Amino acid sequence: MNTKHYPSVLEEKITPHLRQLIDQGSKAIELQFRGKMEVGLDKFDNDDPLGEESKYSPFKGIVHKFNNRALVKVSYRCAAHCQFCTRARQIGTSEGDLSNEDVERVLGYIALHDEIDDVILSGGDPFVTPIVARQLLDGLVNTQSVKMIRIGTRLPIHSPASFRSEPVKQLLARITEITKTRPLIVLIHVNHPDELSTEVVEAIKVLKSTGALLMTQTVFLNNINDNVEALFKLFTSAYHLGIIPYYIYHCDSVRGLEHFVVSIEKEQQIVTELRCRLSGIAMPTHVIDVPGKGKIDVPLGFWSSVDLSSCSDYEGTIIDLKNL
Ligand SMILES: *Cc1c(COP(=O)(O)O)cnc(C)c1O
Numbered sequence: 200m201n202t203k204h205y206p207s208v209l210e211e212k213i214t215p216h217l218r219q220l221i222d223q224g225s226k227a228i229e230l231q232f233r234g235k236m237e238v239g240l241d242k243f244d245n246d247d248p249l250g251e252e253s254k255y256s257p258f259k260g261i262v263h264k265f266n267n268r269a270l271v272k273v274s275y276r277c278a279a280h281c282q283f284c285t286r287a288r289q290i291g292t293s294e295g296d297l298s299n300e301d302v303e304r305v306l307g308y309i310a311l312h313d314e315i316d317d318v319i320l321s322g323g324d325p326f327v328t329p330i331v332a333r334q335l336l337d338g339l340v341n342t343q344s345v346k347m348i349r350i351g352t353r354l355p356i357h358s359p360a361s362f363r364s365e366p367v368k369q370l371l372a373r374i375t376e377i378t379k380t381r382p383l384i385v386l387i388h389v390n391h392p393d394e395l396s397t398e399v400v401e402a403i404k405v406l407k408s409t410g411a412l413l414m415t416q417t418v419f420l421n422n423i424n425d426n427v428e429a430l431f432k433l434f435t436s437a438y439h440l441g442i443i444p445y446y447i448y449h450c451d452s453v454r455g456l457e458h459f460v461v462s463i464e465k466e467q468q469i470v471t472e473l474r475c476r477l478s479g480i481a482m483p484t485h486v487i488d489v490p491g492k493g494k495i496d497v498p499l500g501f502w503s504s505v506d507l508s509s510c511s512d513y514e515g516t517i518i519d520l521k522n523l
């Protein structure tokens with residue numbers, strides 16, 4: 200367990216676009232972004248349950264947890280602050296900013312570790328620091344062993360207007376160059392159909408015109424999207440826009456987030472019902488990012504006698520899911 204203590208308040212940060220959707224009556228967006236996150240000591244008394252800093256980060260900017268995949272934290276900056284952020288302890292600070300030397304060190308590590316064929320630019324939001332993101336992309340396309348690049352972003356949802364700004368347009372142009380010769384995946388974090396406003400759909404079309412494969416990532420959130428109708432609409436709409444649903448996560452056990460967490464039993468019930476209704480390709484995989492190693496698939500409810508109180512991680516360690 201990580202005993203380090205970070206400043207534990209995530210300040211409210213919201214964009215004009217999100218504020219407008221809240222003003223138009225979206226509770227789902229209000230609950231995700233409004234207010235600062237009050238943090239106390241509670242049963243989720245762990246601010247790094249996935250061991251990102253303590254165990255799998257050789258140095259600043261990189262998490263190398265799975266043999267063939269590396270995750271690059273491009274910064275800790277996002278256009279808006281999701282109140283349930285897994286990295287709430289860091290988001291909005293400058294401590295994750297990468298200098299030129301940091302970028303070179305990250306790229307050097309990836310080149311040296313030629314078992315890494317899949318690199319994920321994450322953060323923070325790489326689209327919020329497009330110049331650093333471009334530097335990293337340039338290095339990665341010139342690294343022989345790297346065969347797949349993914350970029351995780353929530354900027355189309357937070358601030359669709361940014362897709363008309365010059366720095367983001369330059370990043371999009373670079374992505375367009377890259378996709379002429381190789382695949383690149385953009386993972387869009389989206390949690391509720393209210394987020395797919397007209398402006399957001401326009402930004403997604405711009406992103407899609409780069410030739411990148413678009414996929415979604417979603418977090419189950421209590422009172423926000425923990426119902427079949429909202430998620431059915433979300434994944435159907437995404438699918439119709441040409442975005443392939445990838446993961447739906449159980450909310451991580453990070454200190455201060457417990458009121459967002461949905462029970463695994465309820466999640467399983469919802470996901471099972473979605474399986475009955477969604478096109479197969481519109482169906483995301485339901486996972487728990489366990490403290491230990493791995494994203495563990497939650498079994499669907501079609502099987503009798505499956506015990507959801509514990510599971511094992513990729514190394515066979517038993518994880519008690521009742522005391523995450
Ligand atoms: C999620 C994650 C990955 C990617 O996992 P996939 O299951 O391949 O999408 C890679 N590294 C870290 C640290 C992660 O958390």
Ligand code: SF4
Pocket residue numbers: 276277279280281283284285286290322323324352353388
């Ligand atoms: S976009 Fe992702 S990293 Fe940024 S605040 Fe939201 S959950 Fe955290």
